[in-house]
Amino acid sequence: MQIAIVGAGPTGLYLATTLARRGHRVAVVDRDPGPPRSGPWRRRGVMQFEHAHTFRGPVVDLLREDMPDFLDRLVSAGASIPTMPDGRPAALLCRRSTFEATMREVAAERPGIDLVTGHVDRTIDDGARVRGVQVDGRRVTADLVLDASGRASRFSAGIRPRAIGEPCGVAYVTRQYRRRRGADHPPTNSPIGLSLAFARYFAVAFLHDARTFSITIAHDGRDPRVRALRHAHVFESVVRRIPRLREWIDGAASEPMTPVLPGGRLHNGYRGQCDEHGALAAPGMISVGDAVCTTTPLAGRGVTLALAQASRLTAIIDHHGADVDSAAMEFDSWCTSAIRPWFDDHRHADADRLRRWAGGDVDLTRPLPSDLIVAAGAVDDRVRRGAEPYARMDALPDTLAAVEPLARSVYASGWRPPVADGPVDLGELCDASVAA
Ligand SMILES: Cc1cc2nc3c(=O)[nH]c(=O)nc-3n(C[C@H](O)[C@H](O)[C@H](O)COP(=O)(O)OP(=O)(O)OC[C@H]3O[C@@H](n4cnc5c(N)ncnc54)[C@H](O)[C@@H]3O)c2cc1C
Incomplete structure (x- = not known):
């Protein structure tokens, strides 16, 4: 197929690489000509580009599978991969700018990928299906459009379902x-x-x-x-x-x-492919990555969820070939079961963290949020072992239910997660620093 990908962030570049390897012709369009390796520290519309990132272990697993040359190049550039006691990767330590600039270099070298600089104004359609995108007034036609435009892009606002979610309070x-x-x-x-x-x-x-x-x-x-x-x-x-x-x-x-x-x-947001009647909202286009699910950066899960989607979508496109509507439906249903639970988990944990940051105690009248269950693993080894697959994102949040009662007992005994040594009131501290 001729595939147009909107957005050359981690999701778009990963998909471009995996799809080009399978023989598709791919045009990746981004308004930026590529991220700067060092200053200026601004990228319009991608605020997180400049912010601290850490990449979780499953990112390394996915890259080893699909982009091993990229991973090697990152390590040569100074990135490192600490391991867990069982030898599996715990994280990938590198700046977001190094990650993205290197990924772009690798994608640019691959035959079958055309990196286009331009702003996607809107989709073009024939009244029934998306047939491509308009880039700075120019038509780029495609058999399939992939929307990897991130959390805040407007180009498809009129045709996609509304996102659910709210500010994550951080x-x-x-x-x-x-x-x-x-x-x-x-x-x-x-x-x-x-x-x-x-x-x-x-x-x-x-x-x-x-x-x-x-x-x-x-x-x-x-x-x-x-x-x-x-x-x-x-x-x-x-x-x-x-x-x-x-x-x-x-x-x-x-x-x-x-x-x-x-x-x-910063938001927790989720937006599938279907309208309220369960029909594809934009046949001919599939959204993926942050364009589907955005979660609190505090947990550092965004790129893991984005690349997991990209990897699954590649397999689904492989399976369905030119039947892109079946691919979109299957991907939507997979996201509902494998990605949406992380969004729900973040909403619950963020709301409870905000309550605790405002002075509230652990609330034992309601199900414990995931961060408190994981924290209880510090004092109950059964909780630690039960929560470990979730903590590494190898298992979905509902797997914590098995150890929630044990964690609840920990909190019922009066234990609370330790608080670090340092100033309590950030506002007072800022005031004092301004005065100094
Ligand atoms: C403050 C902060 C910290 C974070 N920390 C972490 C972390 O530690 N670990 C982690 O895993 N995740 C983290 N995340 C989340 C992570 O950054 C995202 O999950 C990730 O960027 C998603 O990649 P993406 O390719 O889907 O979208 P993006 O990275 O947003 O890429 C979208 C691309 O689309 C382009 N684009 C958009 N609209 C158009 C248009 N109309 N025309 C042309 N191009 C367009 C943009 O220029 C951009 O390049 C953090 C997020 C924030 C906000």
């Missing part, structure tokens, strides 16, 4: 740094770096490639004083007051690479 502030030659990273507490959970916010040092790392503070965005974190001197002053983060940004050992990057308007 705002991000991030700054990227590079460790100076010869300086080791300070102590970490997980394969991805150092994660600190405070009563009302999180602070994380994410390890990336080539001696780079990011410091991210995630909060509920409700206190206007916290907006001051976007100023470098306030951000650095706040980070220095968090004991275990202080040495990460010590100027003798590391230097900032970016301005402080704020990131708001």
Whole structure:
């Protein structure tokens, strides 16, 4: 088939590679000519491009299967793959910019892929089916259009069903740094770096490639004083007051690479392929990746869910050939059973986290959210073992039901997840830093 893919993000580039390998002719259209490897740190419409990413273990599994040359190139560029005790990959540590720029390089070298720079204004159709897209006023026809345009694209707004979901109640502030030659990273507490959970916010040092790392503070965005974190001197002053983060940004050992990057308007969103009657909303087009499901970045699941979709969609297209409507229906039904549960899980966990960040206690009158079940694994080994497949995203959230009663007993005994040592009120801390 002649396939037009809208969006050259991780989903679009992965699909371009797998589909071209199967003999399809693929045009990937993106308004950006490709991500910059280093500054300027802005990519219009892809706010997360500049933000700290960590890629979960299943991303490595999928890339080993479908894009091993890309993975090798990432590792040569300085990315690393920490492993779990059983030897399987725990994560892929690299900047989003390294990930995307390298993926684009690999896709550009593959025969059968045409990387087109241009803005997709809208789809073109014959009254019944999508037959291609209009790129900067020019028609690009296709047997199948894949919408890999991410979470906020407007080009198909009029023909796709409305997304369900809501803001996930978290705002991000991030700054990227590079460790100076010869300086080791300070102590970490997980394969991805150092994660600190405070009563009302999180602070994380994410390890990336080539001696780079990011410091991210995630909060509920409700206190206007916290907006001051976007100023470098306030951000650095706040980070220095968090004991275990202080040495990460010590100027003798590391230097900032970016301005402080704020990131708001984060949503949990889900949007399938069908209208309210169960019929395909846009025959001839299939949406995939963040265009289907967007989840709280706090859990770092976005790219895993996006590539899992891309991989499954490739297999489904293989199976159905030119019968793209059957492919769309099968993909929709697979997403309902394999992707939507993660969206539901995030909604539940985010709503409860917001309640706890506002001062609420663990609520034992309702089913425990997944993050609390996983946390209880720290004191009950049966919970830890039962929750492990979920935690690595090898099993769906409903598998936690088996250990929920055990976790409930942990909380009924009065135990609560430990809170890191550091300032409690981020707003007060920002005020003090502004004054200083
Ligand atoms: C702050 C933040 C932090 C995150 N951290 C993590 C993390 O740690 N780990 C993780 O796995 N996930 C994380 N995510 C989620 C992850 O970034 C997304 O899941 C991922 O970007 C989805 O890839 P995609 O290719 O589907 O969409 P995108 O990356 O959004 O790519 C869409 C592409 O489409 C292009 N496009 C859109 N509209 C048009 C148009 N009309 N014409 C032409 N081109 C168009 C855009 O330019 C873009 O290149 C984070 C998200 C945010 C917001």
